[in-house]
Amino acid sequence: MSRAVLVADDHPLFRQALMLAVTQVLPDARIVEAGTLERAVAAAAATDGLALVLLDLNMPGAVGYSGVALLHAEVPDVPILVVSGADRAAAFDQVARFGAVGFVSKDSTLHDIEAAIAAALAGDRMAGAPAAGDDESDMAARVAALTPMQLRVLLGVLAGRLNKQIAHDLGIAEATVKAHMTAVLRKLDVGNRTQAALAARALGLEVAG
Incomplete structure (x- = not known):
């Protein structure tokens, strides 16, 4: 069975761009789309062979970092790559705390997004994830x-x-x-x-x- 990738973003055109990036990295991927957090969580739970979740932080049904937390709770062994327009400096630590393996800005080039997808699929985690203690x-x-x-x-x-x-x-x-x-x-x-x-x-x- 081919690996599946969940693309969760409420903007259809950006979903199309992410899907293109996924197919460049993983040509045989089964791509599942979701435009709301509720649909994303349901799709994650129902999709066999899920290898990666691409998640926008600010989509219908999501508040703060709840989207990352909910998806990580639903599929804790599946890497989550946040692709968001949120300020990276402000969101970086928090998405890592809730299980995201990477963060890439929507302003990034398609090449950079493809590189982030490849790294997440390879099991890499973003550098600088916060240490516990505070x-x-x-x-x-x-x-x-x-x-x-x-x-x-x-x-x-x-x-x-x-x-x-x-x-x-x-x-x-x-x-x-x-x-x-x-x-x-x-x-x-x-x-x-x-x-x-x-x-x-x-x-x-x-x-x-």
Whole structure:
């Protein structure tokens, strides 16, 4: 079976450019497209032989670095290459904390994007990934260790959603939301709003008022 590459970006023309870059590096690749984060996560979970995810940070359904975190939680063994218009200096550390192996700007040449794709497929990780030690890095590592459903519940809580609203959003029982949240608090080692705000900052989110 040929290797598959997921191209997740909400701009069709840029998806086409990324697909061209992929085929230059991996001519026999099966390319899966997604224009929203929800579709990207579903496609990642459903695609056999997934070898790489190309991900735009700012696509429908994504807030802060939640897209990287969700996809890494869903397919932890698949490398994620962020291809984004976000400022690299600001985003570099955070996408690495949540499992991305590389970051390339949308302003890059097609040659540079192809080189980044080839490096990611070869198993290379971007240089300078942050070391653990500071509170935000440690929290990011804990968030990255959550299961996909636990992460979705956490994102709902950080967005100010009530348990019943999160249950409706995710199609699960309210009691299940509570059970997931108990597990999340234990894994993150937090017990109050101030500590939860650290998780939000690690994800690049603003805590709902």
